[in-house]
Structure formats: structure tokens, C-alpha cells
Amino acid sequence: MTTTPVPEARTVLIVGDADEPRETTSRVLADRGFLEPERVETIAAAATRLRGEAFDLVVLPIGGAGPQELSLIEHDIRRAAPFIIGTAKDATQALILSALRAGIPEFVATPLNAEELDVAIRRLVQRMEPGLMTRGKIIAVYSAKGGLGTTSVAVNLATAIAREHPSDRVALVDFVVVGGDVRVVLDLKPAYDIGDLVMKVDRIDGPLLSSLMTPGPAGMLVLPSSDRPEVQDLIEANAASAILSQLRAHFPYVVLDLEHYLGERTIGALDAADHIVLVTQLSVPALRSTQRTLNLFNRLGYAPAKVAVVVNRSNAESPLTISDAETVLGRPITAKLPNDFTACADATTKGVPVLEYEPGSALSNGFRHLASALAGASEPTVTSPTGNSNGHGHGNGTGNGTSHSESDVRKRRLFRLGRS
Numbered sequence: 294m295t296t297t298p299v300p301e302a303r304t305v306l307i308v309g310d311a312d313e314p315r316e317t318t319s320r321v322l323a324d325r326g327f328l329e330p331e332r333v334e335t336i337a338a339a340a341t342r343l344r345g346e347a348f349d350l351v352v353l354p355i356g357g358a359g360p361q362e363l364s365l366i367e368h369d370i371r372r373a374a375p376f377i378i379g380t381a382k383d384a385t386q387a388l389i390l391s392a393l394r395a396g397i398p399e400f401v402a403t404p405l406n407a408e409e410l411d412v413a414i415r416r417l418v419q420r421m422e423p424g425l426m427t428r429g430k431i432i433a434v435y436s437a438k439g440g441l442g443t444t445s446v447a448v449n450l451a452t453a454i455a456r457e458h459p460s461d462r463v464a465l466v467d468f469v470v471v472g473g474d475v476r477v478v479l480d481l482k483p484a485y486d487i488g489d490l491v492m493k494v495d496r497i498d499g500p501l502l503s504s505l506m507t508p509g510p511a512g513m514l515v516l517p518s519s520d521r522p523e524v525q526d527l528i529e530a531n532a533a534s535a536i537l538s539q540l541r542a543h544f545p546y547v548v549l550d551l552e553h554y555l556g557e558r559t560i561g562a563l564d565a566a567d568h569i570v571l572v573t574q575l576s577v578p579a580l581r582s583t584q585r586t587l588n589l590f591n592r593l594g595y596a597p598a599k600v601a602v603v604v605n606r607s608n609a610e611s612p613l614t615i616s617d618a619e620t621v622l623g624r625p626i627t628a629k630l631p632n633d634f635t636a637c638a639d640a641t642t643k644g645v646p647v648l649e650y651e652p653g654s655a656l657s658n659g660f661r662h663l664a665s666a667l668a669g670a671s672e673p674t675v676t677s678p679t680g681n682s683n684g685h686g687h688g689n690g691t692g693n694g695t696s697h698s699e700s701d702v703r704k705r706r707l708f709r710l711g712r713s
């Protein structure tokens with residue numbers, strides 16, 4: 294399914310010479326998606342025009358406005374156009390106060406400066422979009438090694454959150470910015486990708502952002518990675534952070550599928566995240582790499598509560614247990630996701646999340662538990678579908694012996710427990 298960007302056709306009415314210098318105003322307005330301005334000479338003429346026609350924004354001079362004009366603004370103009378910018382040469386305290394009283398929310402001094410005008414317009418545009426000021430939650434899914442299930446967890450976690458919070462907008466973003474798997478796993482045919490977004494990031498707003506994303510399962514919107522190699526360099530740390538703040542401003546939940554390489558872009562995303570889901574498996578290489586990642590997170594100053602360790606593909610045959618993982622990592626496991634090769638393979642072939650393909654499976658249950666741990670509370674709470682998550686004791690699960698058994702000695706050596 295594809296979408297076409299619908300440029301916002303915002304209209305503006307300018308009164309007299311409120312917008313001097315005109316070239317500056319025209320440029321800033323055009324950049325923010327406004328049509329060519331309509332003009333009238335006086336505040337009284339604006340009030341008359343607004344009786345028969347709606348405008349999104351009115352820019353008017355308040356420098357010489359007397360009580361009669363202020364009353365026109367307050368009663369006639371404001372009713373028809375709630376977004377007004379007042380301009381004047383001398384911004385005295387008294388003038389700004391009377392403008393505010395008349396319901397003019399923004400004031401900019403003339404001659405207009407592009408930056409100041411843009412800030413004022415941006416604030417108004419933000420107010421035009423209900424719900425925009427919400428600060429969404431970013432959940433970053435990461436693993437230092439490839440193939441442990443990062444993409445699977447990101448896709449199904451986003452689906453579970455979208456299902457559990459149907460009135461909230463959920464974004465799934467492939468932050469493996471070139472050649473990521475989200476579009477493949479969900480069989481998307483996106484018209485746009487993260488590369489198109491980065492080109493427009495400084496003038497993005499809610500409608501434009503949504504139009505660049507592709508509808509995915511459970512009503513979520515997906516921002517897929519690009520196929521163009523040059524996007525790799527385009528999305529450096531600053532651009533990545535701009536993309537994240539836009540997403541956070543427009544979506545209550547943003548789930549990121551991160552690349553394994555810890556470059557500046559990925560570290561920036563981890564920094565920005567409210568929660569990090571660190572995916573691991575019950576194998577020696579996976580746990581050792583997770584150990585190193587947790588040490589690094591510690592050095593980066595992440596609070597332990599920010600990081601939720603998730604064990605993927607656990608099964609009864611694994612020689613290592615959840616309890617081993619907790620001992621090795623020195624922290625509880627937030628969720629344990631069972632190994633389910635058939636469900637995963639079939640869901641991928643169909644291009645749908647496991648959660649939609651087999652909603653009743655233990656694996657789907659695991660994803661739902663993880664979603665409610667992360668999206669239900671402000672900090673990840675320790676929950677596990679099997680109730681295995683809190684203990685640090687030995688010998689549960691597959692019965693691997695006592696803490697002094699031969700296998701435990703080997704495990705301690707493998708994971709260098711007791712050394713720094």
C-alpha cells in the first residue's frame with residue numbers, strides 16, 4: 294500500500310504593511326506550507342473579509358491600532374482566524390500587553406527577521422494540530438550481535454502496543470537507515486522512506502510526516518529504511534536527532550529497530566530513548582556480547598531502569614537458563630520470548646507480524662507482556678510470561694546443577710564473572 298503526500302494548503306491574510314520586508318515573509322510562509330498571501334489594506338477591511346472567508350493565519354500591524362481596531366481583532370478577526378501574528382516597529386510592554394488582551398498570541402517586531410518570524414509561525418502551526426504537544430515515548434530495540442531477533446521484537450512490540458492502545462498513534466521506524474528489514478518482514482511497498490524524510494526534516498509537521506510514512510499492521514505508521522546508499526551519510530547524528538524529535542512530537546509511541554553498529558547515530562537514538570530493549574539469547578556468544586553492551590550502557594550513564602533485557606528464542610533444550618542469564622548479566626530479565634521457528638518463518642513469508650499471524654501463540658503472549666511492561670508504565674517493570682524473571686538463584690529451568698557444579702565453573706570462566 295502506498296501513500297501520496299498531501300501538501301498542507303494553509304491560507305494567510307496580510308493587513309497593510311505588517312509583513313515588511315515582504316520577500317522574507319513570503320519565503321518563510323512558503324517554507325511552512327502557506328499559499329501565496331492574500332492582502333487587505335486595513336484591520337477593518339480584514340474583519341469584513343473574514344466574515345465571508347476563512348484564513349488559517351492573519352498577520353496584522355498593531356503599532357497604530359486604537360481601541361476600535363483592538364476590539365475588531367478581539368471580536369471579529371479572532372473568531373474567524375484563531376492564529377494571528379501582530380507586528381510593530383516599537384514593541385513596548387504596553388503594546389504587547391494590549392495585543393495579548395485582544396487575543397493576538399504572537400508578536401514579531403518589524404522589519405521582520407526570518408528566524409523570529411519562523412519561530413512564531415512554527416509555534417502557531419504546532420497549535421493548529423491537536424495533540425501535537427505530547428511528548429511521545431521512544432522505545433529503541435537493540436542488540437550488539439546480528440540475528441538475535443531485533444527486527445522481530447521491534448515489529449511485534451510495535452504491533453502489540455498499537456493493538457493495546459488503539460487511540461494512540463504508533464510509529465515503527467527502521468533506523469537501520471539503508472537496507473533494513475522492516476519493509477521486507479512486513480511486505481511493504483513504501484512510496485517514501487527515511488531518506489525522503491531527512492530532506493524535509495526542518496519543515497516537517499504532523500500531516501507531512503504522516504504522509505511520508507506507510508500504513509502498517511494494527512493502524513501503526515511505518516518509516517522504512519532507504520535503498521539508496523547515500524542516505525547512510527545524509528542521516529548523521531544531527532539529522533537523526535531531528536527525525537527523532539519530530540517523531541516524538543507527533544506519536545505517543547515510537548519503536549525503533551536499531552542497527553548493531555554503535556555509531557553516533559545509534560548512540561544518539563539510544564540516548565534519546567525512554568526505554569531500550571536489549572535483545573539477547575541463551576547462548577554464550579549472545580550473553581557475552583550483551584554483557585559488554587550493558588557495561589557500555591553503564592559507562593554511557595543509562596539508568597538500569599532504562600534498559601529491559603529480553604531473552605529471545607529460549608527453549609527447554611538450551612544448556613543455559615534464564616537464571617544463568619540473570620547471574621551473568623547481573624540484572625533481571627524483563628521478558629522471555631519462546632523459540633517458535635514455524636510461526637516466525639510462516640509470518641515472515643506472509644509479510645505479517647507473528648502477533649497477527651498467530652495471536653494465540655506463546656510467542657505472541659510474550660510480545661504482549663513486553664508491550665505492557667514498556668508502554669503501560671513509565672519505567673520497564675519486571676514481568677515475564679513464565680514468571681521466571683526476578684530470581685537470581687541457580688538451578689531452575691533445565692536443572693543445570695548447583696552453583697558449584699562443573700558446568701557452573703565453566704560458565705563463570707566463560708563469562709569472566711568475578712573479574713572486571
Ligand SMILES: Nc1ncnc2c1ncn2[C@@H]1O[C@H](COP(=O)(O)OP(=O)(O)OP(=O)(O)O)[C@@H](O)[C@H]1O
Pocket residue numbers: 436438439440441442443444445446474553605606607630631632633634635637638641656
Ligand atoms: N522467537 C523466535 N523464534 C524463532 N525464530 C525467531 C524468533 N525471533 C526471531 N526469529 C528468527 O530469527 C531470524 C533473525 O531474526 P531478526 O531478523 O528479527 O533478527 P535481527 O537481530 O534483526 O537480525 P539482523 O542482524 O539481520 O538485523 C529471523 O529469521 C526470524 O524469523
Ligand SMILES: [Mg+2]
Pocket residue numbers: 443444445474
Ligand atoms: Mg534486523
